[in-house]
Amino acid sequence: MNPRTRLWLVATGGAGLAALLVAACLRLPDFGGDRHPYGDRAVRASLERHVANTVASVNFDQRAFDTLGELTILFAAVLGCMVLLRQTRDEHRAPPEPADVALPVRRYALLVLPVALLTGLYVVAHGQLSPGGGFQGGVVAATALHLLYLGADYRALERVRPIGPYEAGDALATSAYLVTGVAGLIGGSAFLANTLLPYGMFNTLASGGTVPLLNAAVGMEVACAVVVLLAGFLDQAVEIVEEGEDGERDDDGHDHEEPGK
Amino acid sequence: MHRLLPLLVAVPLLGAALLAALGRVLPRVVAESVGCAVSAGTAALAVVLLPHSSPPLVEWAGGWEPVRGYGVGIVLVGDGPGLGMAALVSLLTLAALAYSWRSFDEPPHGHTGAFPALMLLFQAGMCGFAIAGDLFNAFVWFELMGVVAYALTGHRVEEARAVQGALTFAIVNSLGGYALLMGIALLYARTGELAMAEIGRGLDAGGPPDALVLAGFVLVLTGLLVKAAAVPFHFWLPDAHAVAPTPVCMLLSGVMVQLGVFGVWRIHGTVFSGPGGLPAGDVERVLMVLGAVTAAIGALMCWYQRHIKRLLAYSTIAHTGLFLLGVGTLTPEGDDGVALYVIGHAGVKAALFACTGILLDRFGSVDEHVLHGRAGALRGVAVMFAAAALGLAGLPPFGTALGKSVTEEAVGGPLTVLYVVVSAVTAGAVLRVAARVFLGLGPRPREARGEDAYETTGNGEEPETEQRLVRVPDTMTAVPALLLAGALAAGAVPGFADAVARAMSEATTAGLVHTSVHWTPVGIVLGLVSTLLAVGLAAVAVTRPELLAPPARALPLRRLQSGHVGDYVAWLLVGTTVLGVLALPAVLTG
Numbered sequence: 001m002n003p004r005t006r007l008w009l010v011a012t013g014g015a016g017l018a019a020l021l022v023a024a025c026l027r028l029p030d031f032g033g034d035r036h037p038y039g040d041r042a043v044r045a046s047l048e049r050h051v052a053n054t055v056a057s058v059n060f061d062q063r064a065f066d067t068l069g070e071l072t073i074l075f076a077a078v079l080g081c082m083v084l085l086r087q088t089r090d091e092h093r094a095p096p097e098p099a100d101v102a103l104p105v106r107r108y109a110l111l112v113l114p115v116a117l118l119t120g121l122y123v124v125a126h127g128q129l130s131p132g133g134g135f136q137g138g139v140v141a142a143t144a145l146h147l148l149y150l151g152a153d154y155r156a157l158e159r160v161r162p163i164g165p166y167e168a169g170d171a172l173a174t175s176a177y178l179v180t181g182v183a184g185l186i187g188g189s190a191f192l193a194n195t196l197l198p199y200g201m202f203n204t205l206a207s208g209g210t211v212p213l214l215n216a217a218v219g220m221e222v223a224c225a226v227v228v229l230l231a232g233f234l235d236q237a238v239e240i241v242e243e244g245e246d247g248e249r250d251d252d253g254h255d256h257e258e259p260g261k
Numbered sequence: 262m263h264r265l266l267p268l269l270v271a272v273p274l275l276g277a278a279l280l281a282a283l284g285r286v287l288p289r290v291v292a293e294s295v296g297c298a299v300s301a302g303t304a305a306l307a308v309v310l311l312p313h314s315s316p317p318l319v320e321w322a323g324g325w326e327p328v329r330g331y332g333v334g335i336v337l338v339g340d341g342p343g344l345g346m347a348a349l350v351s352l353l354t355l356a357a358l359a360y361s362w363r364s365f366d367e368p369p370h371g372h373t374g375a376f377p378a379l380m381l382l383f384q385a386g387m388c389g390f391a392i393a394g395d396l397f398n399a400f401v402w403f404e405l406m407g408v409v410a411y412a413l414t415g416h417r418v419e420e421a422r423a424v425q426g427a428l429t430f431a432i433v434n435s436l437g438g439y440a441l442l443m444g445i446a447l448l449y450a451r452t453g454e455l456a457m458a459e460i461g462r463g464l465d466a467g468g469p470p471d472a473l474v475l476a477g478f479v480l481v482l483t484g485l486l487v488k489a490a491a492v493p494f495h496f497w498l499p500d501a502h503a504v505a506p507t508p509v510c511m512l513l514s515g516v517m518v519q520l521g522v523f524g525v526w527r528i529h530g531t532v533f534s535g536p537g538g539l540p541a542g543d544v545e546r547v548l549m550v551l552g553a554v555t556a557a558i559g560a561l562m563c564w565y566q567r568h569i570k571r572l573l574a575y576s577t578i579a580h581t582g583l584f585l586l587g588v589g590t591l592t593p594e595g596d597d598g599v600a601l602y603v604i605g606h607a608g609v610k611a612a613l614f615a616c617t618g619i620l621l622d623r624f625g626s627v628d629e630h631v632l633h634g635r636a637g638a639l640r641g642v643a644v645m646f647a648a649a650a651l652g653l654a655g656l657p658p659f660g661t662a663l664g665k666s667v668t669e670e671a672v673g674g675p676l677t678v679l680y681v682v683v684s685a686v687t688a689g690a691v692l693r694v695a696a697r698v699f700l701g702l703g704p705r706p707r708e709a710r711g712e713d714a715y716e717t718t719g720n721g722e723e724p725e726t727e728q729r730l731v732r733v734p735d736t737m738t739a740v741p742a743l744l745l746a747g748a749l750a751a752g753a754v755p756g757f758a759d760a761v762a763r764a765m766s767e768a769t770t771a772g773l774v775h776t777s778v779h780w781t782p783v784g785i786v787l788g789l790v791s792t793l794l795a796v797g798l799a800a801v802a803v804t805r806p807e808l809l810a811p812p813a814r815a816l817p818l819r820r821l822q823s824g825h826v827g828d829y830v831a832w833l834l835v836g837t838t839v840l841g842v843l844a845l846p847a848v849l850t851g
Contacts, residue, residue: 009828009832013831017841023473024473037331037453037454041331045333065337066335068274069398075382076405083376184324191320
């Protein structure tokens with residue numbers, strides 16, 4: 001198809017879709033209305049189970065089965081990426097060169113690293129109390145580790161994140177979520193039922209029954225998954241070279257890959 | 262029993278997590294055994310639950326049963342069709358894993374468990390989608406099966422074509438996913454509900470459909486039809502099937518595409534079939550037009566392929582069209598027929614891919630012309646390939662034939678002719694391949710004069726095994742044989758078809774409207790006619806190739822399959838608009 005025909009098709013199809021969406025949006029409920037059928041019910045259910053953050057209650061209790069799916073999508077995406085980014089027969093590894101880092105950058109990165117890591121863990125741990133939770137905190141914690149790459153070099157990063165244990169951690173965290181679900185089933189109620197543990201005192205770390213457990217499992221899964229995912233892409237950018245290339249790279253290996261999430 | 266429904270998802274997920282965790286240390290044979298055992302266990306669970314599906318099993322995940330009619334949880338529905346699909350998915354996953362047993366390429370170092378783990382994740386996603394009673398939950402599992410399928414399609418990353426095919430698949434299907442999500446958002450905005458049945462009730466309470474309902478319908482349908490590979494959303498499928506490993510093709514063509522059709526049936530029936538949804542006449546128009554065009558284009562393109570995997574891929578598209586036609590009748594007979602047809606088709610199509618995989622691993626080619634007369638020694642494979650082709654044509658007593666005859670009666674009129682012709686053309690193409698490749702019949706096809714840039718040859722494909730096979734392993738021949746036996750049993754075992762019909766009626770009308778499904782003289786004659794037509798077409802094509810060679814007129818059609826992702830995205834947009842236009846009268850008159 002030549003570019004002109006394609007453009008014409010995109011214009012026609014896009015115009016049709018746009019017209020459809022505009023017509024639909026005009027029929028949406030008005031902004032700022034007082035009718036929130038699901039929200040009202042979710043808040044009530046959340047308070048019944050002593051979960052201060054309703055979003056966490058929806059994610060890890062009321063619709064925990066959806067979260068299982070989302071968790072496994074990330075897990076599958078990471079596993080798939082590891083398979084696709086594997087070192088193929090026509091590639092070999094070239095050890096990365098030590099890199100010089102400007103002193104202010106190094107100081108800043110090493111100073112911020114523990115703070116960022118702690119922030120990540122805090123966001124995970126307080127998921128059922130305040131905005132945040134496993135998904136967000138996991139990403140923060142995993143990103144914190146990568147400050148070592150900015151502050152030192154790739155070899156330093158590789159020392160603190162051996163891929164094997166993180167891959168295993170990713171899988172184990174997913175299993176932990178599933179095992180908690182099956183425990184709900186064996187414990188006499190339904191799969192992923194939050195009836196096994198006491199709901200605790202409202203607005204404390206131990207409140208909400210299984211919500212903190214599932215939240216922690218997600219936090220661990222997301223942190224491990226992001227580390228493994230970034231490692232896969234960084235390996236491709238820094239270490240793995242195609243047969244026939246000389247293994248020398250022009251840059252110092254500081255390609256900045258964005259996480260896929 | 263209903264408490265066990267979530268295990269259909271949890272068991273394969275747990276197996277996958279275990280394989281991924283221990284994948285580095287497990288020897289290959291253990292990893293593959295675990296994969297087979299877990300998928301077999303899930304299949305057994307689905308089969309055990311099936312007899313209890315009347316009345317349908319309903320499970321609220323987490324024990325969140327609705328209080329006074331209002332719920333916050335997620336509902337899983339284990340009715341006959343849902344559990345039946347889950348059983349079909351699980352059995353086919355088991356077949357694919359058994360087929361890849363020791364035959365598939367050596368796994369990447371340190372990732373012994375990765376391939377079986379991905380297959381189990383694929384199974385979990387498909388099972389979850391089959392039993393979802395909640396629209397958003399269905400979307401989540403829909404995405405899981407997508408993500409896994411992209412990775413599995415691109416498994417052979419050494420080949421640029423594999424990466425290209427997987428990327429196209431990923432982009433087009435992700436756009437479909439976004440459309441589905443937008444549709445769900447619109448429906449949620451209107452009703453404040455996510456359970457399918459509740460959304461349906463909410464729409465009915467809102468009076469006749471308006472632009473928002475129309476947009477919700479069109480967007481949800483777009484997402485599902487991309488997965489189902491209906492024209493013009495189908496372009497990703499041949500590109501993905503040509504490069505995906507054979508066991509993956511068995512699942513993609515055998516059940517994943519059909520789950521798209523299943524989703525259309527399920528979501529239309531629970532969400533849009535009431536007075537607040539779309540009027541039946543408009544839905545019928547949408548599905549019938551799309552189904553007929555899909556069937557015709559799929560069959561035509563199937564006939565003009567020489568790359569055997571692409572040929573089978575187009576035959577899947579053609580059959581998707583036939584399924585959509587059956588579902589589009591919106592009658593119990595149409596539903597029953599399609600259900601049986603899907604079961605039979607899964608066995609037949611997976612067997613065809615399995616046989617093609619043997620050719621690929623033995624000769625390093627899947628090109629009809631290059632393989633001319635070379636596979637004569639593989640007698641067993643030849644017999645299975647030809648038998649599967651006859652099953653595709655609808656030769657009684659295959660399950661495909663019974664399903665087809667029931668649907669043919671339901672669609673009636675000129676569409677019956679389309680049914681006969683489309684199944685005959687796709688089966689004829691497969692028989693043509695069988696005659697040339699296994700029997701060496703007819704003149705050796707000459708290479709075309711000016712090599713057509715848009716014709717994909719199947720030569721130069723890498724075998725999936727480490728070296729070319731000298732002896733075909735028993736598992737690789739046993740799997741297609743069992744699949745064919747299953748497809749045969751679906752039509753021949755007395756009572757099976759009736760059980761399927763009963764399950765369908767239980768799911769749609771709570772058992773009030775029961776249609777009896779059986780062989781009719783007309784159905785048998787039509788099945789024989791399409792079989793004879795297929796044999797005739799193949800005979801003419803082999804002996805007088807120039808008579809049925811692609812005319813110059815067909816070239817523009819073939820050029821549409823350009824491999825350019827931008828083209829496919831453009832067609833997706835056009836398709837959405839076409840859906841909107843076809844369904845527009847629902848809003849204008851309502």
